[in-house]
Amino acid sequence: xxxxxxxxxxxxxxxxxxxxxxxxxxxxxxxxxxxxxxxxxxxxxxxxxxxxxxxxxxxxxxxxxxxxxxxxxxxxxxxxxxxxxxxxxxxxxxxxxxxxxxxxxxxxxxxxxxxxxxxxxxxxxxxxxxxxxxxxxxxxxxxxxxxxxxxxxxxxxxxxxxxxxxxxxxxxxxxxxxxxxxxxxxxxxxxxxxxxxxxxxxxxxxxxxxxxxxxxxxxxxxxxxxxxxxxxxxxxxxxxxxxxxxxxxxxxxxxxxxxxxxxxxxxxxxxxxxxxxxxxxxxxxxxxxxxxxxxxxxxxxxxxxxxxxxxxxxxxxxxxxxxxxxxxxxxxxx
Numbered sequence: 001x002x003x004x005x006x007x008x009x010x011x012x013x014x015x016x017x018x019x020x021x022x023x024x025x026x027x028x029x030x031x032x033x034x035x036x037x038x039x040x041x042x043x044x045x046x047x048x049x050x051x052x053x054x055x056x057x058x059x060x061x062x063x064x065x066x067x068x069x070x071x072x073x074x075x076x077x078x079x080x081x082x083x084x085x086x087x088x089x090x091x092x093x094x095x096x097x098x099x100x101x102x103x104x105x106x107x108x109x110x111x112x113x114x115x116x117x118x119x120x121x122x123x124x125x126x127x128x129x130x131x132x133x134x135x136x137x138x139x140x141x142x143x144x145x146x147x148x149x150x151x152x153x154x155x156x157x158x159x160x161x162x163x164x165x166x167x168x169x170x171x172x173x174x175x176x177x178x179x180x181x182x183x184x185x186x187x188x189x190x191x192x193x194x195x196x197x198x199x200x201x202x203x204x205x206x207x208x209x210x211x212x213x214x215x216x217x218x219x220x221x222x223x224x225x226x227x228x229x230x231x232x233x234x235x236x237x238x239x240x241x242x243x244x245x246x247x248x249x250x251x252x253x254x255x256x257x258x259x260x261x262x263x264x265x266x267x268x269x270x271x272x273x274x275x276x277x278x279x280x281x282x283x284x285x286x287x288x289x290x291x292x293x294x295x296x297x298x299x300x301x302x303x304x305x306x307x308x309x310x311x312x313x314x315x316x317x318x319x320x321x322x323x324x325x326x327x328x329x330x331x332x333x334x
Contacts, residue, residue, distance in 0.1 A: 001182050001230045003087075003137055007032030009227065010083040012075065014066050014123055015093030017044040018283035019193030020141065024090065024220040026287075029057035031224065036079040036086075037061040038072070039093070040281035048285060058083075066093045066119025067111075069126075076126050088137040088227040089127030091120040095277050096156040096195060098265065099202025108200060109155045111278055116159035117166070124170060128181055135180035137227050140167045141219075144189045144235060147243035150210075150257060152203070152265050171232070182230035188219045189237025192291045198277035206271055209289075210264035212238055214296045216287055225306055236302065 011028055015021035016037035025035055029052040037045050037059060045061035052059040062078045064071035079086050094116045097104055120140055127138050146164035149157035164185060171183035190209040193216050201207050214237045222234045235243075245253045275282055 001135065001180060003135075003182060003228050003230065006224060006228060009087040010034045010036065010079060010085055011088045011090065011227065012036040012038060012079055012086055012127070013090045013092060014038040014064075014072075014119070016061075017041050017048055017285055018198070019195060019287060019289075020188065020191065020216050020219045020223075021090070021092040022048070022285060023216040023287045024092070024223050025052065027217070027220045028224055029055055029059065032057070034083050035059040036075060036082070038064050038066070038075045039283060040065050041283045044283050044285050066091075066123060067114035069122040072119075072122050072126055076130055080130065085134060086127065086130045086136065088139065089123060089131065090139045090141070090223060090227075091123040091127075092141045093119055094141065096153055096199040097202070097278065098152055098199055098207040100152065101154040103202050104155055108278060112155055113159050113162070116156070117162045120163055121166060124166070128170075128174065128179065131181045132179045137182045137184065137230070139184045139186060139223055139226050141186045141188070141223070142167065144187050144237065144242055146185070146187055148246040148253070150261050150265075152262055182226075184226040184231050185233040186219065186222055186226065187233060187235045189214055189235070191216050191219055191237070192289050192295045194283075194286050194289045196289055197274070198282050200276040200278045201271050203266060203271055205266040206269045207265060208267050209291060210261065211293055212296060213291050213293060214299065217297070218299055218302055221306070222302065234305070237296075237299065
């Protein structure tokens with residue numbers, strides 16, 4: 001399947017006013033894409049669309065809570081009315097809850113699923129309806145927790161497992177029916193966004209993301225790469241190692257995570273009790289969070305995935321250099 005270059009695309013992005021969605025919108029605008037920005041915060045949407053238009057990009061916005069299917073349908077129609085089509089749809093909106101499953105209210109669990117799972121389901125169905133005629137890309141943002149659950153974010157992990165199952169099933173159905181839509185699941189690791197700030201926190205202590213932590217620009221890069229190149233799934237950061245451990249040694253992985261994962265998700269300071277984004281928007285055009293440790297701005301693994309020829313050449317060069325070194329050592333020994 002051949003996808004258009006970003007400069008020729010109309011891209012819809014949900015959760016566009018914060019974190020990964022915001023970073024992706026700005027990066028796409030720089031590459032010449034036409035944008036339809038979707039989020040709950042109209043003031044932030046207005047400011048962002050003005051910012052992107054000031055860069056010379058064409059951008060409109062549509063206010064929508066992704067849990068509202070009708071509002072998402074209006075966003076799609078706005079894209080068709082303004083630009084005549086949709087080429088890529090990015091289901092990015094999401095929120096988390098920190099707390100033990102036994103302590104999180106069922107009401108809050110339902111609300112999280114309304115956003116993370118049902119919002120993505122609604123967006124996917126609407127996107128496919130618009131994309132199936134001329135083709136395009138559907139990009140769903142899951143998580144490394146799509147493959148491996150962690151404690152204290154159990155309901156978030158469950159929602160991302162559901163996202164993976166839905167996305168994989170939808171991909172197969174579309175391929176069986178020869179519908180020209182490339183379906184990608186993006187699986188970010190811990191990313192330095194306002195994720196923690198917007199999450200509801202049941203813990204006594206302030207929450208944080210467990211290291212290693214990566215820059216949101218890496219996720220935006222992956223999303224935009226998949227908008228141009230059909231890719232089944234794309235992990236950003238070190239999540240594949242966690243998934244592999246869970247598959248090869250699930251009980252050992254359980255024990256290791258029980259030993260330190262809870263502490264790695266909490267700071268040594270009390271829960272500040274700030275407003276969260278579970279029910280009401282708290283987005284304020286922030287790409288990054290306040291993670292205090294080291295943030296990886298680059299990923300060698302990602303460079304290799306995006307540039308396999310260069311990665312192969314580097315491996316070959318390394319092998320040649322190693323062989324030459326071993327031969328030189330052998331000659332000296334003789």
